[in-house]
Amino acid sequence: MSDDTPETEKERLYRFEDARRVFAGPIEFRLSAPALEFLPEAKVPEIAFAGRSNVGKSSLLNALTGQHGLARTSNTPGRTQELNVFDVGEPLSFRLIDMPGYGYAEAPKDIVRKWQDLVFDYLRGRAVLKRVLLLIDSRHGIKPVDAQIMALLDKAAVSYQLVLTKADKIKPTELEATRAKMAVEAAKHPAAFPELLATSSDKGTGLPELRAAVVAAAKS
Numbered sequence: 001m002s003d004d005t006p007e008t009e010k011e012r013l014y015r016f017e018d019a020r021r022v023f024a025g026p027i028e029f030r031l032s033a034p035a036l037e038f039l040p041e042a043k044v045p046e047i048a049f050a051g052r053s054n055v056g057k058s059s060l061l062n063a064l065t066g067q068h069g070l071a072r073t074s075n076t077p078g079r080t081q082e083l084n085v086f087d088v089g090e091p092l093s094f095r096l097i098d099m100p101g102y103g104y105a106e107a108p109k110d111i112v113r114k115w116q117d118l119v120f121d122y123l124r125g126r127a128v129l130k131r132v133l134l135l136i137d138s139r140h141g142i143k144p145v146d147a148q149i150m151a152l153l154d155k156a157a158v159s160y161q162l163v164l165t166k167a168d169k170i171k172p173t174e175l176e177a178t179r180a181k182m183a184v185e186a187a188k189h190p191a192a193f194p195e196l197l198a199t200s201s202d203k204g205t206g207l208p209e210l211r212a213a214v215v216a217a218a219k220s
Contacts, residue, residue: 019211026090027065032082036121040085042128045094045218050119051135052145053101056165056201060135061086061098063201064210071098081115083122094218097122097129102145123156131193131217132160133210138167138198141178142185154191161193161213162186168200 033039049057058071071084084098099122100115123129132153136142142150142162153160162182167175179196186192197213199206 015212015216016208019215020208022089022093022215023065023211025088027067027070027086027088027096029070030085030087030095032084034082035118036125039083039122039126040095042126044092044128045130046097046126046128047094047130047214047217048097048099048122048132049135050099050132050149050160051101051165052137052143055101055135055137057098057101057135059201060163060165060199060210061096063199063204064207064214083118094130096214099132102149120152123153123158129158130220132158133163133214134160135163135165136182138164138170138175138178142182147185150189150192154189157191159191159193159217161217162196163210164196164198164206166200167198167205168203 030040031038049061051057061071062068065086070086081100083100086096086098088094088096099119102115102119123132134146134149134153136146150160164175164179164182170178175198179198183194183196186194186196195213197206197209199210
């Protein structure tokens with residue numbers, strides 16, 4: 001099927017089921033890396049999750065994998081300060097990388113610099129990184145700090161996809177307006193993947209689509 005051929009409903013459901021099976025298999029926490037040299041050997045594809053502190057990365061990872069204790073969640077922004085690595089599949093198929101949250105203004109400046117250095121080193125120096133899923137809070141849309149990260153990803157030529165979180169927290173009309181506005185902004189960025197996804201960790205909204213996007217990116 002060419003890229004111009006519309007996907008049938010049967011093909012779409014097959015993609016979702018294939019991705020569901022992948023995520024129903026073994027998924028295990030591997031390690032937390034405070035610096036690039038502590039990461040596992042770069043032998044399999046990696047999909048990274050990035051976003052502002054408290055955007056809901058850990059909750060989304062838990063919902064995505066169906067393992068509520070896989071990624072630790074906290075009401076305290078900025079808890080994740082290292083690259084958390086999760087192995088997917090047996091034998092190992094790909095890895096999920098939970099990146100440190102950014103943009104938490106109340107964190108000490110030296111901690112902020114440490115987070116930024118770690119994130120930037122990873123983005124620039126990890127050849128197996130296939131895509132970054134850039135999480136955006138549905139209630140707030142793209143903030144200036146998100147735009148800065150998008151510009152960094154463009155410069156580094158790292159493919160990324162915008163994923164709205166907490167989609168159940170706003171009205172459907174507001175959600176669609178936010179998606180439309182973000183789609184216009186994403187079109188201005190050369191490294192941004194064109195399809196936007198809206199998700200809810202609590203309601204399960206968008207999880208089949210996100211699982212399928214992760215699997216497709218890992219295979220790309």
